Amino acid sequence: MDVSSFRVICALFLSEKRKTRKKRLWQKHWRHGEQELCVLQKEIEVMTRNTLGHTWFMTAEEFDDVLDLVSPLITKQDTKMRRAITARERLSLTLRFLITGHTFRSLSLQYPVGGSTVSIIVLETCAALHQVMKDRFLKTPDTEDDWRRIAKRFEERWQFPHCLGALDAKHIHIQASAKNACPSQNFLMMSAVVDADLKFIYADVGSRASESDAGVFVQSDLCRALDQNLLRLPPPEPLPETNQAIPYVFVGDPTYPLRCDLMRPYPQKDMDHGRRVFNYRVSRARSMVENAFGILANRFRVFRSNICLEPEKVVKITMAALCVHNFLLERRSDAYTPAGFTDWEDGDHTVVKGAWRRYGTGVFKPLNSVNIRNPCFSAKEQRNVLRNYFTSIAGRLAWQEDLNRLTPKDF
Secondary structure, eight states: OOHHHHHHHHHHHHHHHHHHSOOOOSSOGGGSGGGOSOHHHHHHHHSOTTTHHHHHSSOHHHHHHHHHHHHHHHOOOOOSSOOOOOHHHHHHHHHHHHHHOOOHHHHHHHTTSOHHHHHHHHHHHHHHHHHHHHHHHSOOOOSHHHHHHHHHHHHHHHOOTTEEEEEEEEEEEBOOOTTOOOGGGGEEEEEEEEOTTSOEEEEEEEOOSOOBHHHHHHHSHHHHHHHTTOSOOOOOEEOTTSSOEEOOEEEOOTTSOOBTTEEOOOOSTTOOHHHHHHHHHHHHHHHHHHHHHHHHHHHSGGGSSOBOSOHHHHHHHHHHHHHHHHHHHHTTOTTTSOTTSSOEEOTTOOEEOOGGGGTTTTTEEEOBOOOOOOOOHHHHHHHHHHHHHHTSTTTOOTTHHHHTTSOGGGO
C-alpha cells in the first residue's frame, strides 16, 4: 500500500469516528427525561395537598402563590448546552434550605446540582423573595390610619391601647471565618417590631457596636425615624372611655430606654399594686415579639444553630425568611402556626405556653443588659398615666387582680 492510499484510509477512519462520537453535555445524567425533577421536588408533585404542610409548613396552594410572586425574578432561559433549573426547583431548594437548615453540601446531594450552584440559587432566590414581597408583607406603616389599625388590634387582642408594636433585639450567631479574629463578628444584631398578629412590621439586621437592646435601638433607623418624626404616627389621643390624651407608644423589655414613644416595665424594686398591674399588661403585649422570634426559629430551622455563612449572606436569608413568615401569617396558614404552637390564654386568662417554647429560639439570643440613663420626666409621667388607667374602672381587666398575686418576677 502506497503512502497516498494509507492517508486516504486514515482520513476516512477519523471522519467516521467523529460522526459516531457521543455528544458531551454540561449535565449530570439524572437531569434527563422522567428524572428531570430532583428527588425532593418530586415529593411536592406526589404528596397530597394536605400532607405537604407537615414537611414544608405550608400548603401546596401557598407554595404555588409564593412561586407566582417570585417566578419572574428567578426564571432562567434554557441554552443549547443545558436545560435551565426551573423557578419551581429553585424555590423548593431555597425553602428546603430555610426550613431544614441543611448545608449547601448536603442539599447538593439531595438535588442534582453542585454545592456552589446551590449557594448561588439560595442566595439569589432569597434576594428575590425579599425584593418582590417586602413592599406588601414586610412594610413599616407610613400613615396614621395604618398605625391606628395596629393599635386597635393590640387593644382588641391584648387590651393595651395606643400600642404600635412590641420591640426586641437579638443576636444572630454566625460561624466566625478563619480570617476573622474579632469576637464581635461572631454575631449580627437584629432589631424588630412585631404587631398584635405576630407579623414583623420593622426589621433591621446588621452589625452593631453595642451589645444591648438599648444600644441597638439608639443606633437603629427606627430610633432616628422616631426622633425626626418620619413615621407619621398618630397625634396623642384620649385613652378609651377617658378624656386623658397620651401619645401612641411601642413596648419593650426593661433593657430599653423609657421614652414618650417607648414604654418599658417598672423596675422590680419598690413594686406596688399599680406597677405590677402595669408590668403585667406590658408583658401581655410584649409576648408577641417573643412568640414571633420563636416561630421564626422553629419553622425556619436554618436559625436553629450557628449559621456558617458570611454576614451579608445571613442578612439576605433572614430578610427572605421574614417575608415568608409574614406571608403565611397573613394567609392564616394552619400548616405554619397550628393551634397550640404559639402562646394562648385559657378561659381563666392564664397563659398557656406555646409548643415552640420546647425548642427555644435557636440562634436568636437576648442581648446584654446595661445601665440606662434616667428617662425624661414626661416619659415617667406618661407611664404613670397608663398605670393609673390600667387600675381604673375604664381600663382594668376583671382577671388582672387575681393574676396580680403572682410574684413580680413573673412579669
